[in-house]
Amino acid sequence: MALLPLLFFPDPRLHTVAKPVLAVDQRIHTLVADMLETMYEAKGIGLAATQVDVHERLIVIDVSEQRDQAVVLINPNLVWTSSTTHLNEEGCLSVPGIYDGVERFDAVTVSALDDTGQSRVVQAEGLLAVCIQHEMDHLMGKVFVEYLSPLKRNRIKKKMLKAQREDAR
Numbered sequence: 001m002a003l004l005p006l007l008f009f010p011d012p013r014l015h016t017v018a019k020p021v022l023a024v025d026q027r028i029h030t031l032v033a034d035m036l037e038t039m040y041e042a043k044g045i046g047l048a049a050t051q052v053d054v055h056e057r058l059i060v061i062d063v064s065e066q067r068d069q070a071v072v073l074i075n076p077n078l079v080w081t082s083s084t085t086h087l088n089e090e091g092c093l094s095v096p097g098i099y100d101g102v103e104r105f106d107a108v109t110v111s112a113l114d115d116t117g118q119s120r121v122v123q124a125e126g127l128l129a130v131c132i133q134h135e136m137d138h139l140m141g142k143v144f145v146e147y148l149s150p151l152k153r154n155r156i157k158k159k160m161l162k163a164q165r166e167d168a169r
């Protein structure tokens, strides 16, 4: 297993629209294992392949307290969304240190392949539903700060670029 380097906002590669995974083969098994290791190491609750510069439709999530209930969704599709939404506080491993409110569906149903290539349907609510929507946005090239006002987004962009310049020194 290996830790994968993350892309950080405002890297333009975060805006790439991911393509479907064509086969759940050894390459995907290795990518899933590496993404899980990277997510756990970063103390995240989710990670999309986009964030590790792989532009294929694959996400990993673990919202459990014990960090032992990984959910792997390959080629996920939203098949149902609740009629109600809520403002939820979100963070993003690609925008470290920034947290803000985003309106999300309270519950969603997703169809996907799991890491064995089997079809599955996941009904989610609460943090899992929020995380699925956040990660599926990544696959569409969307970062959560794009829901914020242009003023906030520009401030975040400047802050991130400054931090990245300082880290590069």
Ligand code: K1U
Binding pocket: 043, 044, 045, 046, 047, 048, 089, 090, 091, 092, 093, 094, 130, 131, 134, 135, 138
């Ligand atoms: O996709 C990512 O960048 C991972 C992201 C997922 C996420 C967190 C919160 C709401 C929606 C999606 C994170 O894991 S950020 C770090 C984190 O662990 C966290 C932040 C806020 C609330 C709960 C967890």
Ligand code: ZN
Binding pocket: 091, 092, 093, 094, 134, 138, 144
């Ligand atoms: Zn994110």
